[in-house]
Structures are given as C-alpha cells and as structure tokens.
Amino acid sequence: MKNKDKVREIIKIGIVKHLKGLSLKDISNIHDKFFFENNSSLREKSFIKNLTMTSIRNRGIIEYRISKHLKKLIEIKAILIMGVAQILFTRVEDYAAVNTTVNFFYGKLLKWRALSNAILRNIIREQNNNKKNFDQSLNIPKWLHKKWRDQFGEEDTKNIICQIFKEPQLDLKVKKDFNFWKKKIGGEILINNTLRLNKKGDVTKIIGYDDGAWWVQNLAAQIPAMLLGVSKNEEVLDLCSSPGGKTAQLLNMGALVTALDISAKKVKKLNENIARLRLNKNLTVLTKDLLKWDSKRKYSKIILDVPCSATGTIRKNPDILWNKTEKDISRLSKLQIKLLEKAITLLKNNGILIYCNCSLQFEEGEKVIDFFIKNKKVSLLEVKPEELKQFPNKIFNKGLIRTLPCRYNNVDGLDGFFIARLVKI
Numbered sequence: 361m362k363n364k365d366k367v368r369e370i371i372k373i374g375i376v377k378h379l380k381g382l383s384l385k386d387i388s389n390i391h392d393k394f395f396f397e398n399n400s401s402l403r404e405k406s407f408i409k410n411l412t413m414t415s416i417r418n419r420g421i422i423e424y425r426i427s428k429h430l431k432k433l434i435e436i437k438a439i440l441i442m443g444v445a446q447i448l449f450t451r452v453e454d455y456a457a458v459n460t461t462v463n464f465f466y467g468k469l470l471k472w473r474a475l476s477n478a479i480l481r482n483i484i485r486e487q488n489n490n491k492k493n494f495d496q497s498l499n500i501p502k503w504l505h506k507k508w509r510d511q512f513g514e515e516d517t518k519n520i521i522c523q524i525f526k527e528p529q530l531d532l533k534v535k536k537d538f539n540f541w542k543k544k545i546g547g548e549i550l551i552n553n554t555l556r557l558n559k560k561g562d563v564t565k566i567i568g569y570d571d572g573a574w575w576v577q578n579l580a581a582q583i584p585a586m587l588l589g590v591s592k593n594e595e596v597l598d599l600c601s602s603p604g605g606k607t608a609q610l611l612n613m614g615a616l617v618t619a620l621d622i623s624a625k626k627v628k629k630l631n632e633n634i635a636r637l638r639l640n641k642n643l644t645v646l647t648k649d650l651l652k653w654d655s656k657r658k659y660s661k662i663i664l665d666v667p668c669s670a671t672g673t674i675r676k677n678p679d680i681l682w683n684k685t686e687k688d689i690s691r692l693s694k695l696q697i698k699l700l701e702k703a704i705t706l707l708k709n710n711g712i713l714i715y716c717n718c719s720l721q722f723e724e725g726e727k728v729i730d731f732f733i734k735n736k737k738v739s740l741l742e743v744k745p746e747e748l749k750q751f752p753n754k755i756f757n758k759g760l761i762r763t764l765p766c767r768y769n770n771v772d773g774l775d776g777f778f779i780a781r782l783v784k785i
Contacts, residue, residue, distance in 0.1 A: 367404050368442065368460055370394045374412045375438040378419075384679040387412065406561070415445040417525060417678040420499035422448065425483050436472050439464045443480050447487060448494075454484050496521050499678075503686050504671070511722050512764070519766035520720070520776075528675040529773050530557045532566070532574040533582060533605070535612055535637060541573050551750040552582055556773065572637040577605035580672075580763040580777040583751075584716045585609040587743060587761075587781050588661055597659040599650055599703055602626030604633045606663055611639040615661075620646045620653065651702055660711040664703045666696045668717035668724050672776020675765060693723045697731060704737055707784045712741065716779045725778030726760065738782040 374387045391412070395405055415422065422444045426437070443461030446452040458480045465473035497505060500521060508517040531554050534541050538553045544567050547555040555574070559566065568574055585606050590596060592614035598607050601619035607630060610617045621627050627647045634640045646653075669684045669692055670677060700715055707713050717724055732738050742759025745751075755763050761779035 365460055365463065366398065367408060368464075371408055371411050371415070371442055372438050372464065374408075375415050375441050378416055378679055378682070379438055381683055383683060384413075384416065384677055387679075402561075410560075411442065411445060411450065413678065414449045415441050416682075418445060418449055418494075418499060419678075419682060420501075421494050421496070424498050425486070426479065436465070436469065436476060439469075440476060440479065443476075444483055447480065447484055458484070496525050499525065499681065501681060504681070504684075507721065511720075516764065516766065520764055523765040523772075524674045525678075526675065527558075527560075530559060530563070530576060531555070531578045531773070532557065533577045533609070534574045535572065535608075535639075537573075541568055544568060545574075550579055552579065552586065554579055554582070569636075572639075575605060575608050575633065575637060577609070578673075578773075578775040580774040581605055581718065582609060583748065583761060583763070583777065584663055584665065584714045584779050585613070587747065587779065588663060588712060588714055590615045590661060594661060595659060596661045596663065597706060599662060599664045600666055600699070601645075601663075602630045604630035606665060607643065608634060608637055608639055610663075611637075611642055614642075616642045618644045618646065618659075620648050620650060622647070622649045650699055653702075655706060657706075658708040658711070659706055660708045662703055662707055662711065662713045664700060664713060664715050666692075666699050666715070666717045666724075668692055668696070668719040669721055670718050671720040672718040672763075672765065672778075675775075689721050689723050692719075693728065696724055696728050700728065700732060701737070704732075704782075704784060709784055711784050713738070713782045713784070714779065715782060716777065718775055718777050720764070720776040725762070725780070729760065729780045729782070732782070736785060739785055741781045741783045743779070743781055 370391065374390060377387050377390065391408055394400065419441065422441050425444055426440050439461060443457055446457035447454055458477065461480060462473055462477045465476055508520060512520065531550065532545065534553045534555060542549060542555055545555055547557040550556050563569065563576060588596070590610060590613045594615050596610050596615045596617050598610060598617055598619040600621060601607050602621045602623060603626065604619070607617055607619045611634065619630060621630065624647050627645055631645060634643055669689055670680055671684065674680050703713060715729065719725060733740055740759050743756065743761055745753055745756050755761055761777070763774045763777045765774060765776050
C-alpha cells in the first residue's frame with residue numbers, strides 16, 4: 361500500500377482489537393486518539409465509526425460469507441471483514457470496497473492478495489444474485505440464540521433479533537421546562553418528559569448539553585426510579601450507580617441521594633454528569649466496594665442496578681454478542697446474588713428495594729429474585745399496570761418488569777431491562 365489509507369487502517373486496527381476481545385468502548389478510545397492526532401474531519405470520523413460498528417454488528421453474517429470461500433481465517437480476517445462489510449452493508453461502491461481492501465495485502469500479506477480479491481468478487485456476485493437477503497440469526501452465537509428461544513419463544517426471539525440490528529436511537533430525559541426544550545431540540549416526544557432522536561455523532565453538540573438541560577437515558581432504564589415512589593427530601597441509596605442516569609432522576613425528583621460505585625473512574629464520570637446537570641446539591645458520592653462496605657445506617661429506599669451481561673443493550677453495544685459467554689452469565693449471576701444479599705442488609709424493615717439490570721437473561725433476573733423469595737429474604741411488591749399506564753401490558757410479568765428491544769404496542773426502541781420491586785421482611 362504505497363499511499364497508506366489511514367482511515368481504513370484505523371478501522372482495521374479496531375476490528376483486530378475486537379476479534380481479540382477488546383470492548384467497543386476501548387476501541388472508541390483508540391479512535392478518539394486517532395481523530396485528535398490526525399485532526400480528522402467530521403466525514404472521516406463518521407466513516408470510521410459507522411464502518412467499525414457495521415462490521416461488528418454484522419460479524420456473524422460476514423464471517424459466514426467469508427468462510428464459504430476461505431476455511432482458515434488467519435491474520436487476513438479483520439481486513440476481509442472490513443471489505444465485506446462495505447460490500448454488504450454500506451453505500452461504498454463495490455469496486456472501491458474491493459480495491460481499498462486488496463491494497464492492504466502487501467509485504468508479508470502479499471501472497472493473500474489474489475485469493476482475497478477473488479473472495480470479495482465472489483461475494484459481490486452472490487450479493488447481486490441475492491440482494492439484501494440476510495439471516496440476522498447468524499449474528500447471534502448459538503448458545504445465546506437457544507437461551508432466548510427457551511425463554512421468550514420463537515416469535516419473540518425473531519422480533520428481538522430483528523430489532524437489535526437496527527440503528528439505535530437516542531433518548532434524552534429532559535430535566536425541566538420540557539415544552540421549551542422539545543421546541544429547541546426536536547425529535548419524537550415520548551412519555552416521562554423524554555425526547556427520542558435519530559441523530560448520530562457527538563452528543564455534546566446537541567442543544568442544551570452545556571445548559572444541563574437533559575441526560576441520555578433509554579426509556580426502559582427510567583422505570584426503576586419511577587417505581588421507587590420517592591418523596592421530596594427522602595433519602596435514597598443508589599448502588600452500582602455509575603454513570604448516573606438513575607442518580608440524576610432521583611435528584612431531579614427531589615431526593616437526597618447517596619450514590620455508591622466501586623470504580624473510581626466511573627465515579628469521576630458520574631460526578632461530571634451530575635455537575636453538568638447542576639443537580640449535585642443533594643448528592644453524596646462514595647467510591648466503595650459494596651461487598652466490603654460497612655454501614656450502620658439503614659435506608660428505606662434503595663436502587664441496586666447490578667453489573668450484568670448487558671445483552672439488553674446490544675443495539676448500542678454489538679460487541680457484547682462476541683465478548684460474553686455462558687460462563688460470564690453464570691459468574692455474573694453469582695455476583696448479583698452476593699450484591700443483592702448485601703443490599704438487603706442495608707434496607708430498613710419494610711423498606712423498598714429495586715433490583716434491576718439491562719440483561720435479557722433469566723439467570724440474571726427472574727432466577728435471582730426467585731432464589732431470594734424462596735429463601736424468604738424479601739417479598740415481592742408486585743408492579744401493577746396502573747402504575748405505568750403509558751407502558752404496554754406486555755412488559756408486566758407476574759409482578760415483575762421485563763422489557764424487550766422488540767416493539768410493544770406504541771412504545772418501540774426500549775432496551776432490554778429486568779426490574780423487581782422488593783420489600784424487606
């Protein structure tokens with residue numbers, strides 16, 4: 361490659377990192393450093409981010425197409441993924457996708473040049489004969505696909521898969537003066553003073569960011585705080601609180617919030633977010649490991665948003681499909697049980713605790729709650745449809761809340777979320 365294609369080179373690096381198990385967040389940090397050092401244009405930034413996301417989001421389909429022609433995917437894999445992603449899922453002209461991809465095969469990779477060229481052109485021919493006919497289930501690891509079918513049934517699983525490979529929308533929870541900001545920002549009006557945007561790019565450039573007028577929070581993630589029933593000046597303990605969406609909600613309701621998180625880096629981000637929103641007056645932040653935190657104080661209201669597999673946020677984080685395994689689910693479930701057990705010790709008798717996470721896996725939701733109720737640690741304070749009248753009835757399941765990414769009546773674009781409201785016996 362005589363004239364090095366720096367833009368596609370950084371995309372290739374990101375895909376290589378992804379194949380090695382690096383998270384999308386870490387890849388984004390690599391991109392940001394590249395943008396700064398190369399003074400990248402908005403067009404270059406957009407191309408890099410979009411092609412990287414497209415490659416990861418459709419990795420299963422792309423690998424299936426490649427493997428039909430090349431059984432042994434060695435170091436050329438990342439380059440071919442980038443090339444095939446352009447052919448199948450972008451508006452880049454086929455000839456440009458082939459040429460820019462083949463140009464990566466020089467030096468020690470030169471021997472793969474002709475074969476890679478042939479693979480890409482074969483895929484183009486296949487694509488021309490079978491336009492846009494993709495089996496999205498190829499993007500789901502077999503173990504996860506089976507789990508979803510067992511949990512939700514065939515139809516809902518198909519609907520989930522259909523939704524999670526669409527471009528994610530952006531939900532903005534407006535702090536106050538909703539009518540004023542909806543005119544300024546635009547977008548679709550949702551319930552609970554929330555606006556939904558289809559905009560991509562830097563959220564800090566959206567009107568009202570510097571004014572602290574809103575924060576990013578998917579509508580499903582707003583439900584836990586809505587169900588806690590907080591009064592003004594009531595004390596609330598927000599556990600595993602970063603990045604602070606629920607913390608902001610509680611503060612905006614007038615609560616006195618103690619927010620705790622184990623990660624100093626995440627706590628720093630939470631403080632920055634709450635400061636931007638000018639809601640830090642009634643906030644106490646603790647950088648503590650909940651499992652090792654000794655507190656004689658008891659609370660009547662607690663939210664515990666446990667670390668989880670985050671399979672409910674695959675639209676935003678498609679790398680989860682490839683970075684999480686069955687062993688991770690089992691490990692996280694054990695951690696969640698420990699965290700909930702500790703949180704219950706911090707709860708006053710008859711106090712209310714919201715347990716929640718953004719996982720679609722029953723092992724991290726229903727089965728955790730069932731364990732505690734069977735052992736009479738807590739009782740379930742059922743959530744009734746009349747408490748969330750604007751949400752569809754399908755999210756209610758035996759007193760629990762289970763939102764899915766697929767359409768529920770008129771409320772679309774929800775993250776997958778599990779919520780249980782518990783009372784200490």
